[in-house]
Amino acid sequence: xxxxxxxGLGMVxxxxxxxxxxxxxxxxxxxxxxxxxxxxxxxxxxxxxxxVPEGTKDEGGFDPSEWVEPKEQRKIDRFILxxxxxxxxxxxxxxxxxxxxxxxxxxxxxxGSGIGGLxxxxxxxVLLQERGPRRISPFFIPSALINLVSGQVSIKYGFKGPxxxxxxxxxxxxxxxxxxxxLIALDDADVMVAGGAExxxxxLGVAGFAAARALSTGYNDSPEEASxxxxxxRDGFIMGEGAGVVVLEEYEHAKKRGATIxxxxxxxxLSGDAHHITAPADDGDGxxxxxxxxxxxxxxxxxxIDYINAHGTSTPLGDAIxxxxxxxLFGNAAANVSMSSTKSAIxxxxxxxxxxxxxxxxxxxxxxxxxxxxxxNNPSEGIDxxxxxxxxxxxxxVRVALSNSxxxxxxxxxxxxxxxx
Amino acid sequence: MSDVAExxxxxxxxxxxxxxxxxxxxxxxxxxxxxxxxxxxELVMAFEEEFSCEIPDDAAEKILTxxxxxxxxxxxxx
Numbered sequence: 001x002x003x004x005x006x007x008g009l010g011m012v013x014x015x016x017x018x019x020x021x022x023x024x025x026x027x028x029x030x031x032x033x034x035x036x037x038x039x040x041x042x043x044x045x046x047x048x049x050x051x052v053p054e055g056t057k058d059e060g061g062f063d064p065s066e067w068v069e070p071k072e073q074r075k076i077d078r079f080i081l082x083x084x085x086x087x088x089x090x091x092x093x094x095x096x097x098x099x100x101x102x103x104x105x106x107x108x109x110x111x112g113s114g115i116g117g118l119x120x121x122x123x124x125x126v127l128l129q130e131r132g133p134r135r136i137s138p139f140f141i142p143s144a145l146i147n148l149v150s151g152q153v154s155i156k157y158g159f160k161g162p163x164x165x166x167x168x169x170x171x172x173x174x175x176x177x178x179x180x181x182x183l184i185a186l187d188d189a190d191v192m193v194a195g196g197a198e199x200x201x202x203x204l205g206v207a208g209f210a211a212a213r214a215l216s217t218g219y220n221d222s223p224e225e226a227s228x229x230x231x232x233x234r235d236g237f238i239m240g241e242g243a244g245v246v247v248l249e250e251y252e253h254a255k256k257r258g259a260t261i262x263x264x265x266x267x268x269x270l271s272g273d274a275h276h277i278t279a280p281a282d283d284g285d286g287x288x289x290x291x292x293x294x295x296x297x298x299x300x301x302x303x304x305i306d307y308i309n310a311h312g313t314s315t316p317l318g319d320a321i322x323x324x325x326x327x328x329l330f331g332n333a334a335a336n337v338s339m340s341s342t343k344s345a346i347x348x349x350x351x352x353x354x355x356x357x358x359x360x361x362x363x364x365x366x367x368x369x370x371x372x373x374x375x376x377n378n379p380s381e382g383i384d385x386x387x388x389x390x391x392x393x394x395x396x397x398v399r400v401a402l403s404n405s406x407x408x409x410x411x412x413x414x415x416x417x418x419x420x421x
Numbered sequence: 422m423s424d425v426a427e428x429x430x431x432x433x434x435x436x437x438x439x440x441x442x443x444x445x446x447x448x449x450x451x452x453x454x455x456x457x458x459x460x461x462x463e464l465v466m467a468f469e470e471e472f473s474c475e476i477p478d479d480a481a482e483k484i485l486t487x488x489x490x491x492x493x494x495x496x497x498x499x
Contacts (some may be wrong), residue, residue, distance in 0.1 A: 069438060069498030070438060071436070071437065072438075134466070134475075135466065135467070135470075137461065137463055137466070138462040138463055139459060142459075277469040
């Protein structure tokens with residue numbers, strides 16, 4: 001199979017807009033979680049979230065008007081806006097903007113979302129009820145559909161290759177990157193713009209996840225302390241929003257044009273729990289098998305892995321189960337690996353999480369340093385024997401990084417990245 | 422310029438994001454102002470909202486220029 005490398009990165013998250021801003025703030029131990037101020041939360045049990053900060057590009061903030069014309073903004077839900085912005089950063093970073101037919105036809109897009117245009121759907125439903133069908137905009141459907149990030153990006157750049165979209169809840173971003181890499185490996189495309197986008201922080205979204213008893217509710221007055229993977233005080237995840245997009249490219253194609261190569265996608269594994277719609281199986285076997293499959297594809301052993309970017313959402317059950325699965329897989333090698341959850345800083349970006357975390361993993365390899373797990377002060381019972389990078393980033397050798405993503409429905413994905421040898 | 426014409430042009434400028442000077446009475450939404458078929462549906466909705474009238478689909482299909490819109494709305498207000 002053909003080798004696939006990463007030649008462009010783009011992201012917008014609660015830590016800011018842009019890769020450098022994100023990475024600097026993440027490694028400095030900053031948190032992007034704060035009180036929700038964009039809608040009424042008085043009757044909601046969870047009142048905090050990881051929201052993309054407003055502000056100019058220069059401040060590392062996000063101002064939609066710097067990226068998309070106001071006329072176009074009205075036609076896209078916020079998740080599409082984030083996806084387009086992250087894609088623009090990644091494409092510009094890669095320097096790949098073909099104008100010839102072959103270049104365009106060999107470049108595809110696969111950007112997914114877990115939920116899609118939830119805010120748009122909620123508002124349209126109210127409008128329909130109150131004012132009737134004649135007031136529904138012709139842009140309602142295309143502004144809410146999940147695959148319209150891929151559609152919009154392809155239209156903007158003329159990318160005419162495979163146009164696809166992953167939808168696997170909180171594993172979306174990882175599946176999108178893994179599947180897009182396969183399209184290149186199998187020669188369906190030379191370049192793929194891949195990732196995930198999410199913007200589900202609205203009254204309906206918070207109410208839904210809160211009803212499923214998935215959200216943290218005990219830290220509404222201290223938002224930055226709420227996301228605390230593996231800590232005994234953890235009580236649920238914190239919703240986040242944003243997007244992560246990478247440019248994937250066939251190795252020789254990238255070399256030939258002298259592209260900057262961040263790393264290689266060497267492993268990708270998938271599995272299903274076949275257990276429960278929202279809860280992971282107690283034995284963590286689904287995550288275990290996804291990681292194992294990724295290792296097999298990469299043709300490496302656990303001894304080769306230095307860093308794991310965990311799914312680690314800060315839920316009481318999920319964190320312990322993932323920890324157990326990693327220990328079971330790594331055995332004695334667990335003592336030498338560092339594992340952290342960057343959701344401690346940005347919350348859970350749902351369908352964008354896997355893509356954002358893939359980028360953080362690649363940057364850990366680039367800089368030979370691992371990001372921290374914030375608020376990990378007292379690991380809960382049974383969480384021991386592995387470095388979880390509590391509270392402070394650390395330099396260490398990182399040859400190979402593994403990134404886990406698990407989603408509702410019992411869907412699991414693991415990605416493995418390495419330096420290009 | 423009549424009040425109706427001014428209000429129609431204002432809506433066109435806002436919805437299509439075009440410069441006011443381009444919105445002449447004989448300007449075609451699609452050919453001159455860069456609208457697509459979905460934009461024209463939304464424009465008609467905005468006219469309905471602004472003038473509290475209903476523009477049936479068969480009438481909407483014939484509203485291709487700024488003048489068409491002004492004339493139709495005036496005929497309703499008649």
